[in-house]
Amino acid sequence: xxxxxxxxxxxxxxxxxxxxxxxxxxxxxxxxxxxxxxxxxxxxxxxxxxxxxxxxxxxxxxxxxxxxxxxxxxxxxxxxxxxxxxxxxxxxxxxxxxxxxxxxxxxxxxxxxxxxxxxxxxxxxxxxxxxxxxxxxxxxxxxxxxxxxxxxxxxxxxxxxxxxxxxxxxxxxxxxxxxxxxxxxxxxxxxxxxxxxxxxxxxxxxxxxxxxxxxxxxxxxxxxxxxxxxxxxxxxxxxxxxxxxxxxxxxxxxxxxxxxxxxxxxxxxxxxxxxxxxxxxxxxxxxxxxxxxxxxxxxxxxxxxxxxxxxxxxxxxxxxxxxxxxxxxxxxxxxxxxxxxxxxxxxxxxxxxxxxxxxxxxxxxxxxxxxxxxxxxxxxxxxxxx
Ligand SMILES: *Cc1c(COP(=O)(O)O)cnc(C)c1O
Numbered sequence: 001x002x003x004x005x006x007x008x009x010x011x012x013x014x015x016x017x018x019x020x021x022x023x024x025x026x027x028x029x030x031x032x033x034x035x036x037x038x039x040x041x042x043x044x045x046x047x048x049x050x051x052x053x054x055x056x057x058x059x060x061x062x063x064x065x066x067x068x069x070x071x072x073x074x075x076x077x078x079x080x081x082x083x084x085x086x087x088x089x090x091x092x093x094x095x096x097x098x099x100x101x102x103x104x105x106x107x108x109x110x111x112x113x114x115x116x117x118x119x120x121x122x123x124x125x126x127x128x129x130x131x132x133x134x135x136x137x138x139x140x141x142x143x144x145x146x147x148x149x150x151x152x153x154x155x156x157x158x159x160x161x162x163x164x165x166x167x168x169x170x171x172x173x174x175x176x177x178x179x180x181x182x183x184x185x186x187x188x189x190x191x192x193x194x195x196x197x198x199x200x201x202x203x204x205x206x207x208x209x210x211x212x213x214x215x216x217x218x219x220x221x222x223x224x225x226x227x228x229x230x231x232x233x234x235x236x237x238x239x240x241x242x243x244x245x246x247x248x249x250x251x252x253x254x255x256x257x258x259x260x261x262x263x264x265x266x267x268x269x270x271x272x273x274x275x276x277x278x279x280x281x282x283x284x285x286x287x288x289x290x291x292x293x294x295x296x297x298x299x300x301x302x303x304x305x306x307x308x309x310x311x312x313x314x315x316x317x318x319x320x321x322x323x324x325x326x327x328x329x330x331x332x333x334x335x336x337x338x339x340x341x342x343x344x345x346x347x348x349x350x351x352x353x354x355x356x357x358x359x360x361x362x363x364x365x366x367x368x369x370x371x372x373x374x375x376x377x378x379x380x381x382x383x384x385x386x
Contacts, residue, residue: 001320002376004327005187005297008263008366016255020247031250036197038257043172045180045199047206050250051213054159054183054196056243058086058129061179061198064208065153067092067127074114075129075157076106077332077352083129083157084333092126094342096334098349102287104133104300107351108142115150124150130177131157134329135189135295136288137166140176159183160297162190163264167291172199179205184249189263189295190256192249216240266366267296270373274299274362277377281386282307284358298329302358308384312357315383319360322379327361 020031036048051057067073073087077096087094097114100107111128118124128147130138138156147154154177158164161171162182172180182188184195198209211218216238221228224235245253271294275285284302288294303312310318319326332352334344346353362376 001323001325002363002368002372003325003365004361004363006365006367007186007191008259009191010255010259012258013252013255016251017248020251023247025247027244027246027248029247031247031254032245035245035250035253035257038254039172039182039197040199042257042260043170043180043199045173046201047203048197048199049206049209049213050195050197050245050253051243052196052245052249053194053243054157054181054185055082055086056213056241057181057183057196057198057209058082058155058157059089059241060209060212060243061155061181061205062086062090062092062127063212064198064205065127065155065178071126072118072123073127073129074111074125074152075333076131076133077334077349078104078133078330078355079131079157079333080159080330081333081336082159083131084339086129087127094339095125096344096349096352097128098351099355101351101355103136103138103289104355105136105138106130106143108139108146111143112146115146119150125152127153127155129155129157131159132161132164132171134286134298134300135160135164136286137161137164137171137292137294139289139291140166144176153178156180159185159188159196161295162188163260164295165293168293174199174201178202179209184253184256189267189297190253190260192245192253192256195245195249195253211238212240213243214240215242263366264295266368267364270364270368271296271299273370273373274364274377277373278380281381282384283380296364299362299364300329300359301362302355303360303384305358310383310385312360315380316360318383319376319379322375322382324376324379325363328356328359329361330356332356 040048067090069091071092156177180199184192282304
């Protein structure tokens with residue numbers, strides 16, 4: 001099966017991890033701060049807090065921004081469930097804003113309409129989580145303007161967008177947001193096996209997230225409530241978690257980051273080839289906003305079902321039968337049983353649901369060969385009866 005995504009591990013990556021295994025520290029050693037520095041420098045952020053997953057990073061980001069009981073977090077229904085669950089972890093309530101039918105990202109115009117209504121009803125969001133779906137940036141200028149006008153905080157869930165740019169700046173430098181989160185799961189652009197990072201320009205937010213990452217405990221005497229009892233002493237100042245990244249993971253991340261630029265170039269080459277090979281097929285290829293340089297974590301096509309004699313499901317199954325590991329990103333979050341229990345219903349977000357009824361993620365990963373890509377294209381042609 002040709003997977004929809006997979007990691008790209010070289011000998012340097014392996015050597016980097018082995019060196020840590022032979023060193024004094026498997027965790028809480030020098031590799032995590034080195035990885036954080038390197039990532040900060042790459043994207044142009046002042047502070048980075050590396051953690052054990054993007055899900056943890058989203059949770060810490062929400063807590064650092066003060067999200068709690070009675071608050072609202074809004075996000076897009078077309079994302080991984082973690083983009084919404086982070087609000088629930090904090091005891092807040094979650095709501096969604098439908099997508100733009102062209103970019104598939106949260107639609108700023110629909111956001112503003114919903115904000116106007118929420119202002120009247122007194123249920124304004126404290127946080128909006130913008131997801132850069134597939135690696136294509138959201139309209140961050142529009143979202144930033146709305147954040148200022150309506151007084152909410154902005155988190156970028158950039159799990160798909162490590163190495164991507166918006167208006168010629170790297171996503172992660174938080175020019176238009178409070179905190180940006182990356183994921184390093186193996187299907188994403190670079191990997192630490194499991195892992196994530198929260199980036200911010202704010203020293204205060206970074207300090208809060210760093211504290212909560214490790215039990216709410218500090219050894220920094222400046223943060224303590226009274227003079228230290230001795231050199232063994234630490235204080236717990238808040239209820240935190242163990243969300244730490246290990247040094248093994250950080251070493252892998254450091255090594256992978258050296259190849260990030262190259263990974264994205266390869267993804268662009270694959271996408272360029274898909275775009276031309278699929279041009280005559282009854283499918284919609286990904287539209288790109290001129291302000292964005294995508295990391296192309298995903299290559300999502302939409303079937304033009306009125307031009308195809310098969311159903312979405314039949315095309316999907318045919319591709320899988322042909323050994324093409326297609327996937328579907330994502331099942332709209334509001335249609336998940338857990339969210340339906342909270343009162344969301346089918347029909348709530350029509351653009352997200354229409355997208356779901358037509359979308360298929362084709363394989364794209366940096367080690368993909370032209371032969372593999374030709375297999376995908378041939379299988380797709382057969383599946384749509386072209
Ligand atoms: C992968 C992903 C996450 C979760 O990342 P983990 O590192 O696996 O926790 C969150 N949001 C989006 C959009 C993702 O794609």
